[in-house]
Amino acid sequence: MLDLPRGPWRIPEYAETPKLIFDPKRKVQDIYAAEYFLFISDKMKSLLDEFAPKSCEYLLCETEFSNGKTGPRIWQCSVVDSYRKAVDVENSPLIRVTRSGGYMISGGADWCFLPAVLNGAHVFRLVEYAGPFFCNQTFKNICKDRGIRGTAFQQVGFLPK
Template identity: 85%
Template structure:
């Protein structure tokens, strides 16, 4: 009998579905000079480019005030919502992340309430800050094109060839060259299902060879 072939580990973009039942009460006041959730790059000196580690564009800024979320009491609260570079997550999802990837994320507790005035659910703003550069074998991934700024342009498909020697066993991470997305492996995807995490969406983009 031949030796069983070991299947490569699937790699996915972690996202959320579009069933949002809340809105910001103070989004424009968080960073009045930008109106964005992410770091305001205007006037912020980067050592050489936006892609420099360890800061990256995904760190949670020092907001002027705490993010406040207003929930619709008629909608079920999910465990995860993706907005810009960030996730907004429940205590349940935060506990899973702290167990699975304790050094990969940073958190900010938000203020919440329901639109009827009742106290809202506990929701955390979360950013995955564990990030890697040149973690994809671009030459073996024909649907990836490197831009003049060093980022990735993607034309679709799930043929990304990730490099285990660069990722070194991490299972939840970002790519410096594709900073807006959060990546995870099959183990994390399965764990979300086993724990009953509500609201997740996974898009397979490639694999990690064994």
């Protein structure tokens, strides 16, 4: 699985286009997380296309509100930009490399990333870690500045200076 061309996070070829139904009483967000995928608005897709142009793949979903009215444009999104050996394991004390080459974390591990490997990536995954995707502080700040609704960030690592 670690050797798949762009990681195991590709959007599947569905028999039918995914359909999302929204409650008209709730405010529509710009981003929703579900397992390994995101569902994002046009606003969030534009931001990703601008700042991480080759980091994601998309599929336009069918949407409607539960009252039958047409829903917002929402895209299924998967972060597919992945990097191998991008973690400085020696300086990430709670992260270990397993026999199979994956990363195993203990508790609230601090990831220490290798900037030379990430080469300025704003949004990415780690080939050796099937968990969530990562973004840098710049991308987090851009989301805040652009008023992206629905984001939840957690600091999990750092780039050495």
